Amino acid sequence: MPALPRWVLLGLCMAVPIWQAAEGRFPPPCDSKIYCTGELLRQVQLAKLFSDDKHFVDMPLRESPETVLERFQQLVNTTPSGALSKQQLAEFVESHFFPPGQEFEPWEPPDWTGSPQLLSRISDPKLQLWALELNAKWKQLGRKISAEVKIKPERYSLMYVPNPLIVPGGRFIEYYYWDSFWVIEGLLLSDMVATARGMIQNFLYLVDKFGHVPNGGRIYYERRSQPPFLTLMVESYLKRTNDTAFLRDHIHLLEAEYQFWQEQRAVKVTAAGKEHLLNRYNVRVGEPRPESYSTDVELAMGMDEEAQQNLWAELKGAAESGWDFSSRWFLPGPPPLPATRKDTQTSTVIPVDLNAILCRTERLLASFYKALGNGEKADGFQAAHERRAAAIRAVLWNENAGVWLDYSLARRRHNEAFYPSNLTPLWAECGVEPAAAERALLYLEGSSALSYTNGIPTSLASTGEQWDLPNAWAPLQHLVITGLAKSPSPRARNLAFTLAQNWVRMNLAAYEKYHAMFEKYDVEGDGKPGSGGEYEVQEGFGWTNAVIFQLLDRYGDLLNVTGSSVSSSGV
Numbered sequence: 324m325p326a327l328p329r330w331v332l333l334g335l336c337m338a339v340p341i342w343q344a345a346e347g348r349f350p351p352p353c354d355s356k357i358y359c360t361g362e363l364l365r366q367v368q369l370a371k372l373f374s375d376d377k378h379f380v381d382m383p384l385r386e387s388p389e390t391v392l393e394r395f396q397q398l399v400n401t402t403p404s405g406a407l408s409k410q411q412l413a414e415f416v417e418s419h420f421f422p423p424g425q426e427f428e429p430w431e432p433p434d435w436t437g438s439p440q441l442l443s444r445i446s447d448p449k450l451q452l453w454a455l456e457l458n459a460k461w462k463q464l465g466r467k468i469s470a471e472v473k474i475k476p477e478r479y480s481l482m483y484v485p486n487p488l489i490v491p492g493g494r495f496i497e498y499y500y501w502d503s504f505w506v507i508e509g510l511l512l513s514d515m516v517a518t519a520r521g522m523i524q525n526f527l528y529l530v531d532k533f534g535h536v537p538n539g540g541r542i543y544y545e546r547r548s549q550p551p552f553l554t555l556m557v558e559s560y561l562k563r564t565n566d567t568a569f570l571r572d573h574i575h576l577l578e579a580e581y582q583f584w585q586e587q588r589a590v591k592v593t594a595a596g597k598e599h600l601l602n603r604y605n606v607r608v609g610e611p612r613p614e615s616y617s618t619d620v621e622l623a624m625g626m627d628e629e630a631q632q633n634l635w636a637e638l639k640g641a642a643e644s645g646w647d648f649s650s651r652w653f654l655p656g657p658p659p660l661p662a663t664r665k666d667t668q669t670s671t672v673i674p675v676d677l678n679a680i681l682c683r684t685e686r687l688l689a690s691f692y693k694a695l696g697n698g699e700k701a702d703g704f705q706a707a708h709e710r711r712a713a714a715i716r717a718v719l720w721n722e723n724a725g726v727w728l729d730y731s732l733a734r735r736r737h738n739e740a741f742y743p744s745n746l747t748p749l750w751a752e753c754g755v756e757p758a759a760a761e762r763a764l765l766y767l768e769g770s771s772a773l774s775y776t777n778g779i780p781t782s783l784a785s786t787g788e789q790w791d792l793p794n795a796w797a798p799l800q801h802l803v804i805t806g807l808a809k810s811p812s813p814r815a816r817n818l819a820f821t822l823a824q825n826w827v828r829m830n831l832a833a834y835e836k837y838h839a840m841f842e843k844y845d846v847e848g849d850g851k852p853g854s855g856g857e858y859e860v861q862e863g864f865g866w867t868n869a870v871i872f873q874l875l876d877r878y879g880d881l882l883n884v885t886g887s888s889v890s891s892s893g894v
Contacts, residue, residue, distance in 0.1 A: 355480070370412050376614055391419045430466060434516065437459075460868055465518075466497075481540055491506075500552070503526070506522070507523065516564060527577075536580060550680055551680055554691075574692070581685075594718050599718055602677050603669075603672060606643050622638075646790040648788040649791055683752070685705075689701045712754030725766045729745075743772075746767060793846050796842070805819075830871055
């Protein structure tokens with residue numbers, strides 16, 4: 324497929340390194356001199372006291388940060404080289420930090436029920452029993468933040484929010500932004516409306532505090548976000564409750580988050596002589612990621628300071644995308660070397676899915692303001708929606724491929740690789756004409772991505788990164804399936820059902836074998852958990868469970884699992 328025609332020209336922020344574009348040095352991930360910057364963080368993480376760097380930056384302080392830093396400096400001053408031994412560091416950490424997790428109180432959702440209405444919509448008795456077991460997992464994943472975090476926030480890396488919540492699971496013991504969109508959908512299907520509302524209120528609280536929703540619930544995530552699903556969370560809640568008063572009280576915060584993306588993450592592109600405003604992930608924050616400190620330092624070895632800081636900023640941009648990490652963000656290295664994580668340049672990509680999410684957000688904000696009687700605001704967001712739909716058609720649609728493709732600002736052309744995100748305008752119903760929908764279906768049918776019966780792979784490139792082949796992720800399956808299910812084409816709707824059937828069967832087979840739900844799965848295996856990336860595959864798992872509920876809700880009277888069986892343990 325050829326590049327975009329020559330009339331596609333960039334308007335703003337081409338491939339200039341963001342270090343050079345910023346005034347002075349990048350800010351650190353947060354202001355804490357223990358959890359985000361400083362010599363204590365550097366020495367502990369590079370000594371690799373723990374197998375996972377996230378462990379240390381999740382440990383609460385036993386005393387004030389000033390006291391801990393003063394004692395650390397005293398210890399450094401008594402050491403001739405200034406570099407403490409691993410044993411000294413281990414003893415210091417044990418004396419001055421609590422283990423992770425003590426910032427939470429025991430909590431079970433009071434609105435949990437053992438017999439949600441969803442069960443009545445599931446015909447297959449084995450699937451019904453499995454749904455019961457998954458429903459019980461909400462109790463295992465529930466968390467309430469201790470009042471101590473609010474009283475003494477300086478002693479914690481956890482960011483306080485007022486309401487209890489559901490976490491993803493495994494190493495992710497705090498809340499995460501885009502995970503929570505699917506979790507909230509699952510909670511609503513489990514009749515846990517109060518818990519879902521509380522989680523949405525938490526994110527609104529964070530927008531009021533920071534102007535955006537941080538990536539997750541730790542201060543080291545403070546200056547980056549994740550795919551902006553907050554307005555869609557509110558849509559899901561309103562469909563269930565019709566709580567117009569809730570919308571009226573909080574719509575200004577939905578608009579504030581939208582403005583963050585428009586003011587901090589937008590870029591202009593000119594196509595056919597017309598300027599369009601689209602969005603990208605672009606985190607202007609330096610230093611290694613605290614939760615992956617040693618990994619980032621090792622990756623940047625041999626680079627000069629400017630190159631290091633740019634790389635670390637781009638890695639945070641990939642984390643903001645939720646796809647950390649993927650060949651999707653790599654620029655190719657010089658032949659014959661393949662691109663690697665070291666070639667991450669997330670800020671140079673205009674992603675299809677981010678713009679599809681924002682396109683749907685604009686349409687929702689228009690409808691919300693109309694329902695509240697504010698015609699001027701409604702008209703403004705409707706116009707923004709129409710402008711974005713036109714921009715997606717002009718910049719991201721690739722006529723030869725017959726699908727939407729990420730656009731590379733650095734290379735001035737589309738990324739021709741397959742990603743499930745290429746189909747997200749179908750899900751968002753954004754600028755999708757009937758002919759385009761049919762072409763997108765043909766694109767998917769012609770792709771080798773459908774040759775895997777265990778799910779749609781995240782890409783067709785085997786890089787060792789977790790957002791590439793052979794891994795498949797529940798939210799991406801849901802976006803594709805939902806987009807196809809909305810189509811007027813019977814063939815598209817049939818494909819949606821087939822994909823749903825395959826995903827449900829594979830998840831159940833893995834559950835029976837491993838007695839767990841995982842964050843990702845291997846499309847090449849026989850229902851085994853995924854692999855690759857910076858950490859071992861995690862169990863839990865919030866969005867995986869929720870997507871199963873969504874598929875059971877849509878197809879529960881049709882899905883079946885021939886030959887499968889589940890125990891009743893966990894109910």
